[in-house]
Amino acid sequence: MALTWSRKRMSVRFKNRILVFGGRAMPKVTDAHLEARRQQILDAATECFARKGFHRSTMHDICQMAELSPGAVYRYFQSKDEIIEAMEEQGRQHSAAVIDAVTSERTETLDVLEGLVDVFFSKLEDVRDCAVHIELWAEALSNPKIKQTVVRIDESIRNAFIQRIVSAAQHRGEINAALDPDAVARVMMAFWDGLVLQKTLDPEVDIWKYVAVMKAMIGGTFWQKTEAGRS
Structure with a gap:
């Protein structure tokens, strides 16, 4: 296994495969994107509450309605x-x-x-x-x-x-x-x-x-x- 370093990225060569751990900086998430995602969750929750009621609706239901992973939803709302x-x-x-x-x-x-x-x-x-x-x-x-x-x-x-x-x-x-x-x-x-x-x-x-x-x-x-x- 060999390590390859550079100022821009680090990669690991292992059995003819290269795993890249770094590289170009991840694109910055804009405030507009965060707000749009947050609104997406609120809209999904509104739909769930209207269809099933508050108590029968679960966070899982809201995730499915929003078409987002639980991790994405819980990033904004814990409950x-x-x-x-x-x-x-x-x-x-x-x-x-x-x-x-x-x-x-x-x-x-x-x-x-x-x-x-x-x-x-x-x-x-x-x-x-x-x-x-x-x-x-x-x-x-x-x-x-x-x-x-x-x-x-x-x-x-x-x-x-x-x-x-x-x-x-x-x-x-x-x-x-x-x-x-x-x-x-x-x-x-x-x-x-x-x-x-x-x-x-x-x-x-x-x-x-x-x-x-x-x-x-x-x-x-x-x-x-x-x-x-x-x-």
Whole structure:
């Protein structure tokens, strides 16, 4: 056996075979590649949770759905709990970005609320996403770690809603200042939470008819006076 050294590589000659231990530097893995792989795993987990539920889905199922080896998946996430935390954080970032974008483009509170409704409720057309939300909420009831994550993310989104929209609108006199800002935010967010459940149970629910009713309620056109003499 002979060793061959060079500045660029080291090889071992053994029984007429050369095993190369070095050579050209391995290509650097870009941040974009790492993020794409991470998203690939999250998408696979979402599909698994929607099809089989959180408890029946295993890390092995997620590996198969992602078409990745266990080693590749565990490099990013050590457990399903970590995957859920990543999903929730991704949802928080998306919600914050939507609130920033809509409040930057619109000034009147009613326009802002209608813009937020259009964006957030459009996501509910995907029944799979609705089912995953139900799974996460159910898991939060029995898993303290997941509950802490869900509550923290929900609180973060609610606080952003209060600070960027509710409090400012109350200061301008557009929303009743006597109402508790946190309660206002919770009720508005409950519209979305409620439809998630309804859409999961009945996929035929028409999202946009629901949106029309919600806009009528927040815009003041829900109640209509009857004509004189009309029963």
